[in-house]
Amino acid sequence: MEHELFQKLGISLALGLLVGLQRQYDQSELAGIRTFPFITIFGTLSAMLAQEFGGWVIAAGILSIAALTVAGNVIKSRSLPYKAGLTTEAAALLMYVVGAYLVLGDGTVAIAVGATVAVLLQLKSTLHGIVSKIGEKDLKAIMQFVLISLVVLPVLPDQTYGPYDVLNPHNIWLMVVLIVGISLLGYFAYQIFGHKAGSLLGGALGGLISSTATTVTYARRTHDSATSSTLAAFVVYIASAVSVARIITEVAVVAPATLATVGPPLAAVLLLMLLLGSAVYFYQKKGRDEMPPQGNPAQLKTALVFGAIYAAVILATAFAKDHFGDKGLYVVAVISGLTDVDAITLSTARLMNTGGLEFNNGWRVILVAALSNLAFKGVLVGVLGSRAMFGKVAVLFGVILIGGLLVLWLWPENLQLFTASPNQVAEEIL
Template sequence: MDFSELIQLRFGANPEAGLLRTFAIALAIGLLIGLERERHAEPVAGLRTFGLTGLLGAVCAMLAEMYAFPWLLAAGVLAVGGMTVTAHIHDRAARADPDTTTTVAIMLCFGLGALVWGGYAEIAAPLAIVVTSLLYFKPELKGITEGLGRRDLVSILQFGVLSLIILPVVPDRGYGPYGALNPHRIWLMVVLISGVSLAGYLALRMVGPKHGAALVGLLGGLVSSTATTLTYSREARESGSDTRLSALVILLACSVVFGRLAVLCAVTAPALLTGLWPLLLAGALPLLGAAALTWKHMGEQGPPSMPEVGNPTELRTSLSFGALYALVLVLAAILSNEVGAGGLYALAAVSGMTDVDAIALSGMQLLGLDQIGGDEAITVIGLAVLSNTVVKAATAVAVGGRALGRRITAGFGGSALAIVATLLWVQANGAAS
């Protein structure tokens, strides 16, 4: 097949229009990145240079394919990079900053243009937006890195070990009763939980208390709603009668649990989310409503204290969750097959008192193994989050005192009643196939 036949096959009956569209996309990608670079004073490479570079990448890719000379692409990207470096050297006297970022960006622009010719415009365009965003948000990214301490960097490295080193070597097969123990899937869930918690932990560390109690509550709940509840319950007892700030943080932190469950469900059992979202929404809305009313009546408050949350990616923490998840998974499989739904529901209510994630993920996995139905999985999650909500409310009142209890009772009570009502509706009518 010669090149003209290949073009005909790729672009159909109107190859000229297809060629023009391809080159237009490559040019647009270059112009997008170049538009950001043009903002800088005396740029080595700006709008025109980047636009031409994107176009050059597509042309070089076409010529490499036309003449069966793949080295042309490598020569092109090296030439573009070399010219940019030469321009930097020539301009060194006027610029203290070598601006190596522009060199990398222009080489990426060339590569993205080549990707467009290869038929990957749907990938090249989002990548161009990512590249432009990284260039544009330099001050914000620098501020983030400056806000990270040694402990935070260790957290990121530990998460890398969990996800990139341990996960790939864990065997992917079922063991134990009913094949419920799949080490790879168990560790994948450890990575998923650690990743969600790490995102909240780093955001909490970078934001700190300076942006207000509401944000501390949301981010604290993303890391650990239990730890956040304990921290602010103690603060409520120390503060005396004015417990509004503590109530606001606790209500918001506990409402985030439902958002976490939605994320876990979307990742591990997306088909279940259609039936699960009414339960999650019913549980979260009373807490959010009570938090909104508390916030409305709050006066001027000082900065809140930081919740006492640990590093969610520490190996001990990860192993503890993995062991708990494996235990709950085995018990859930045995109870589901030997005792029936009643035994599984009892396990959900008991295990949910200390940890919602493990039993919720167990229910989602059993659903994936066709050992339980969708309505049973929803009931398992609902009972777990119901018992968890009740325990955290009782903990807040016991630690924080009656003044705090009066401010959170409506939110927690409304959430518990809404969960019970939704579970009764599920049992009566069904919510998932």
């Protein structure tokens, strides 16, 4: 028992020293490397006493720390110059609570919180620099994502409705949050690197945000002679490759149990795209271009449109499976892939996750949708872009379409590269 108490006191001392070191380095006038260990140990001892005498001891300790910070600020304000602030005061109160939580709660959580306090204090300049670069448009994107994920999602009913009893508002919106979150990540990466991005990074960011939108934008730019056809074709190709990686990520998040079966054939197509893309990159590695402006992917309208598409795909999938069996899903995949491959990917992943679809049929449905989307983007280039760009895209996409069809035709039914041994993989292939 005594060993456990001394261990908690030691951890409390270490956390206080860590935060105090940072405050001392930052030249805090209120509390530093000696004061913060006193605060955390005070919190730990207060929690120990509270177990015997009641929770009022902890409350009294918080009031004492608050009174000390007020008194310290009053005393410091009499000696000019003095920069008043609340960071050290807030850290002092939080570290007192951390010290108490070491006794009353989970020690691992307390350590994580204490370390996080020190890191946040140290990252002051970095965080301020990030905030200074955020414009009104970026802040709006953040707040809209908060609205989508933390306000709308929790209030939606988690039960099924409608035909075939497959429309679950909570699950549908959860998929909206996932897709918007991935797109928002790409958007902020664009905000940091976009205007300086070369063709490789431009294509990667375009795939994260929207490969279809990237295709339309660059095709139009070649039609207006604003961008070379080789560069535009490469950017569109990389964006399409990243969209395949995005599909694999979505499956891993929504239905991780299926990844051993679903992942390898999709990864094989991705590997082919990367190998071909590498050859093209070294062929035109001198080409650089600025990314065109990207829209905010967290707009409520965008979220509602994707939610509607996803719900429609769920209904179409249920209808096709009920009336035509698993073969009907391929028709849905082709049609859905023309508009939004994410929707059919997520609906198929959830169907596999619930046992409604065999894994080997599931990955084929997803791959058919991805190939359909690739063909559709090729048509967009042909309609909107220059002839030179279309010729290059047709060759690149044609190779991938042939490779994808070969994977659909030749891939072994039970090959699981993520879980099988090298010998088992060799046996399956041979």
